[in-house]
Amino acid sequence: MSAVFNFTFVPWFRSVAPYIHLHRGKTFVVGIAGEAIAAGKLQHLAQDLALIQSMGVKIVLVHGFRPQVNEQLAAKGHEAKYSHGMRITDSVALDCAQEAAGQLRYEIEAAFSQGLPNTPMAGSTVRVISGNFITARPVGIVDGVDFKHSGLVRKVDTAGIKRTLDFGAMVLLSPFGFSPTGEAFNLTMEEVATSVAIELQADKLIFLTEIPGIRTSPDQPEGEDNPIDTELPLAAAEKLLVSLPNPTQPTDTAFYLQHCVKACKSGVERSHILPFAVDGALLLEIYVHDGIGTMVIDEKLESLREATADDVGGILQLIAPFEKDGTLVKRDRTEIERDADHYTVIEHDGVIFGCAALYPYPEAKTAEMAALTVSPHSQSQGDGERILKRIEQRARGMGLTSIFVLTTRTMHWFIKRGFVQVDPDWLPEARKRKYNINRKSLVLVKNL
Numbered sequence: 001m002s003a004v005f006n007f008t009f010v011p012w013f014r015s016v017a018p019y020i021h022l023h024r025g026k027t028f029v030v031g032i033a034g035e036a037i038a039a040g041k042l043q044h045l046a047q048d049l050a051l052i053q054s055m056g057v058k059i060v061l062v063h064g065f066r067p068q069v070n071e072q073l074a075a076k077g078h079e080a081k082y083s084h085g086m087r088i089t090d091s092v093a094l095d096c097a098q099e100a101a102g103q104l105r106y107e108i109e110a111a112f113s114q115g116l117p118n119t120p121m122a123g124s125t126v127r128v129i130s131g132n133f134i135t136a137r138p139v140g141i142v143d144g145v146d147f148k149h150s151g152l153v154r155k156v157d158t159a160g161i162k163r164t165l166d167f168g169a170m171v172l173l174s175p176f177g178f179s180p181t182g183e184a185f186n187l188t189m190e191e192v193a194t195s196v197a198i199e200l201q202a203d204k205l206i207f208l209t210e211i212p213g214i215r216t217s218p219d220q221p222e223g224e225d226n227p228i229d230t231e232l233p234l235a236a237a238e239k240l241l242v243s244l245p246n247p248t249q250p251t252d253t254a255f256y257l258q259h260c261v262k263a264c265k266s267g268v269e270r271s272h273i274l275p276f277a278v279d280g281a282l283l284l285e286i287y288v289h290d291g292i293g294t295m296v297i298d299e300k301l302e303s304l305r306e307a308t309a310d311d312v313g314g315i316l317q318l319i320a321p322f323e324k325d326g327t328l329v330k331r332d333r334t335e336i337e338r339d340a341d342h343y344t345v346i347e348h349d350g351v352i353f354g355c356a357a358l359y360p361y362p363e364a365k366t367a368e369m370a371a372l373t374v375s376p377h378s379q380s381q382g383d384g385e386r387i388l389k390r391i392e393q394r395a396r397g398m399g400l401t402s403i404f405v406l407t408t409r410t411m412h413w414f415i416k417r418g419f420v421q422v423d424p425d426w427l428p429e430a431r432k433r434k435y436n437i438n439r440k441s442l443v444l445v446k447n448l
Contacts, residue, residue, distance in 0.1 A: 015289075016287045016288075018350060018351045019288075019351075020055050023052075023056070023203075023286065025057075025058070026056075026057055026058065026203040026204070027058045027059075027060070027165065027202045027203055028052070028058070028059050028060070028202060028204045028205075029060045029062065029193050029200065029202045029204070029205050031190060031192075031193030031206065031207045032045060032061065032064060032208045033064045033066070033189065033209050033276065034063065034064035034065040034068050034100075034189070035064075035066065035067055035210050035276070036208050036276035037063065037104060037107070038067045039276065041276050041277075042107060042108065044279060045208065045282070046108070048280060048282045048283055049112075049170070049282065050112060050124050051283070052283070052286065054124060058165040058166075059165075060161060060165070060170075060171045060173065060200070061170060062173045062174075062193040063104055063172070063173075064190075065097065065100040065104055066087075066189075068104060069096050069097050072097075072099055072100055073093060076092060076096065078092045078093070080093070083147070084142060084246075085249075086188060087150055087186060088147050089147065089186040090149065091148075091149070093149070093186070094149040094186060101174040104174070105172065108172060109128050112126040112128050112170070126170060127167075127168065127169035128169065128170050129169045129170070129172065130174065131160065131164075132157075132178055133156065133160055133161055133171070133196075134153060134155075134173065134176070134178070134192060135153075135154045135155040135178065135179070135180065136151035136153060136154055136176075136178060136185040137151055137152055137154040137179065138151050138185060139151060139152055149184070149185055149186055150187075151177055151179075151185025151186060152187070152191065153187065153191055153192060153195040156196050156199040158199045161200065162200070173192055175187040175188055175189045175191075177192075190255075190259045193207070193259070194259040197263050197271075198266040198267065198268060201267050202268055203269065204268070204270050204271070204272065205259075205263045205270075205272070206274060206282070206285070207259070207271075207272065207273050208275075208276040208282070209250065209256055209273055211253075211256070211275065212275040212277075212278075213229065213273050213292075213294035214229050214232060214240070215228055215229060216228075216229045218244070218253045228293065230290050230293070230294060231295050231297065232294055232295065233296075233298075234261065234297060237260065237261050237264070238265075240257070241254055241257055241258060241261055244257075257273070260272075260273060260296040269297060269298055271295070271296045271297075272293055272294065273296075274293035275292070278292060281293065289348065289375075289377045290377070303348075304345075304346050304390055305345060305347065307340050307343035307345045308340060308341075311345055312333065312337050314345070314347075314352035315336055315340075315345065315352060315355050316333060318354075318355055318373055319355070319371055326408070327409055328371055329370075329439075331371065339357060339359075343356065343371075344356055344357075344358070344387055344390050353374065354374040355371060356370070356372040356373070356387045356388070357369070357371045358370075358395060358403070361428040362398070363428065363430075364428035364429075366401065366402045366403065366445075367400050367402075367403050368406070368431060369391050369403050369404070370405070370406075372391075372405070385417070391403065395448060396448055400448065401447065402445055402447050403446055403448065404419075404427070404446070405443075405444050406435075406441035406442070406443055407441060407442055407444065408440065408441050408442065414444045414446075417446070419444035419445060419446045420445060420446070427443060
């Protein structure tokens with residue numbers, strides 16, 4: 001194994017490890033569009049889901065079958081009919097849906113049974129259990145349109161699903177439900193996945209879809225200046241949804257977004273829209289800081305707060321590379337433990353991605369901001385400015401009139417944010433005595 005591989009793998013694995021720990025024991029509901037299976041993505045998706053489950057995540061998998069049913073209908077010379085974004089399921093369409101669901105269930109179970117050598121599933125045993133977990137009711141007649149055998153979720157057997165998950169199996173659900181009298185109804189994958197996630201109060205609802213996510217300007221064409229919005233707060237998602245036309249196709253912006261909003265409003269903290277076209281999209285979204293698709297959340301994941309003694313390890317890990325290359329002055333663990341309450345941190349899913357310390361000099365009405373650091377994984381996203389603003393607020397709260405920094409490499413960043421260079425003699429007497437002449441740090445001051 002090459003030294004280059006070792007050099008890249010070790011820091012990568014260390015960056016992923018906190019997410020492995022974080023998600024262990026959590027419940028994810030994953031909805032896979034039938035288009036993903038039609039596009040030949042099932043094998044890799046099964047391997048990724050098996051890998052995720054092997055790291056302690058409980059998974060409920062809901063598959064769609066829109067293109068498969070349409071293919072069956074076309075083979076029988078029968079037209080597919082839709083209204084209000086839902087299929088009108090007549091008796092022929094119901095037969096086609098049952099055939100498609102049976103075939104897909106077989107293919108999915110087969111995909112999870114292949115513990116092939118030299119694959120992520122090597123030696124794995126994934127139990128996939130399906131059953132009549134969904135009770136349904138008819139859609140009925142809406143705006144004069146009779147939806148016939150199309151249905152909506154009436155009830156979810158949460159106790160049965162939880163028992164199956166606790167047994168260590170993956171739960172597989174087809175978009176079908178049955179009435180108490182045994183009548184079958186064709187449901188949508190999106191509604192089944194959303195309803196199950198809400199009833200289970202799942203930790204995540206994830207849709208693998210035809211679209212890459214929600215762009216920052218949904219009404220504008222895709223491009224470098226219109227990237228995917230990776231984190232969409234619930235309030236912003238609701239506002240966006242109101243401005244969008246009612247969706248009729250899965251590729252419409254509001255199609256999956258409406259289900260993500262519904263789930264988040266009902267207690268599912270995080271809902272995701274991912275592109276199945278990107279290999280490993282599930283792994284990238286779950287185990288990488290910024291993810292790959294759009295995540296709708298009912299609160300900001302990044303927490304800007306004052307540090308505690310429990311954060312010392314995270315702070316040390318964050319600043320270590322910058323101390324090593326000389327950007328920051330070396331600080332030992334004892335010093336940081338002693339001064340933990342001086343630090344402000346940005347935490348994301350239990351991982352510290354930014355920090356800074358504030359050391360006041362009340363006699364001079366000023367304070368030093370030290371060890372301002374943002375992880376390379378989240379730079380250029382405004383975290384440095386957020387920390388700076390919090391430090392300024394803390395300093396004002398102490399009745400101070402300025403803050404200063406000592407830097408050798410990042411003077412331009414501070415100057416752009418209102419700092420001006422002064423002579424080292426400006427420093428408070430107590431700080432002047434600790435000034436390292438050999439380091440030749442610039443002193444920059446900002447009036448509050």
